[in-house]
Amino acid sequence: MTVPEVSDRLPVALDAVGGDFGAPPLVEGAVQAARAGVKVLLVGDRVRLHAELGRYEDSASLPLEIVDAPDVIGMDEHASDVRGRREASINVANGLVKEGRASAVVSMGHSGASMASSLLTLGRLKGVDRPAILAHLPSKTGFVTLLDVGANADVKPAYLAQWAQLASTYLSVVEDKASPSVGLLSIGEEDHKGNALTLEAHALLRQMPGLNFHGNVEGRDILKGTTDIVVTDGFTGNIVLKLAEGEAKVLFGWVRDALSSSLLSKAGALLVRGALRGVAARLDPSTYGASLLIGVKGLSYIGHGSADARAVKNALLRADRAYQSRLIERLTVAMTGQA
Known part of the structure; x- marks a missing residue:
């Protein structure tokens, strides 16, 4: 291009x-x-x-x-x-x-x-039918794309299928990621796990031609980077996003407290300061700037x-x-x- x-x-x-x-x-x-x-x-x-x-x-x-x-x-x-x-x-x-x-x-x-x-x-x-807010979260594999994170609290299964297609195209076009994988956020990895929304959405996603649908993913899979994309309703997605941002701040607070708790730990802090700055940069929401209303x-x-x-x-x-x-x-x- x-x-x-x-x-x-x-x-x-x-x-x-x-x-x-x-x-x-x-x-x-x-x-x-x-x-x-x-x-x-x-x-x-x-x-x-x-x-x-x-x-x-x-x-x-x-x-x-x-x-x-x-x-x-x-x-x-x-x-x-x-x-x-x-x-x-x-x-x-x-x-x-x-x-x-x-x-x-x-x-x-x-x-x-x-x-x-x-x-x-x-x-x-x-x-x-309904636009969604698409956000990036830092993950073990780089970043994971999560949507919806707040535009639609109440959704229909068809919305999730549309968002999966939109996000897949977005990653292919803007991030040069070939055939990005899609996960559906649920309470278990098994196909039969979830509520009525996720069960019906799962069936729709499984049938979509050309979509690299991985299947259900659990909350712990998001930051592991099990899939490139995770789709969910905006109510759940917004909670996940703010939980991840809040937990990152709390964890770094714990690290700071631990590294300043004694003279020995303060000396060790000088050795790991550069590495910690790199981690902090990955977790900083300002790295991604803003979320796309897709x-x-x-x-x-x-x-x-x-x-x-x-x-x-x-x-x-x-x-x-x-x-x-x-x-x-x-x-x-x-x-x-x-x-």
């Missing part, structure tokens, strides 16, 4: 005023991404964003542009507010993708509002409200990479058989 020069690429639209900490970490992440060659449209209050960009001496020479959006949907507001607030930053950012002025939208703001805005503005891909007719990435600049940068890089890989076109073919 020939990657266009930076000057020929569409920019990524960033909701630059959403999130827990406002513009500063978002603009900093955009500056870092721009230095790495990604064009970025900063969407939000023009005056605030100009002032924030002014903190970076090289900002005028970087591929950054501000698109004014005087309104922002706060973290304590309702996701349904996107319907009546056309000038909200998340709606303006999604509109840029819809109009073909941006390659993707990235938001670290209100996740419900981000999902609602993308669905209302971009619509669904043909063959997709199944909408455009690229939409949703991150944590508490995201730092590194997470924002990585989300923008991933969004640009997905666009250059023609992911939406490939997903359309996979779901409909039509280019």
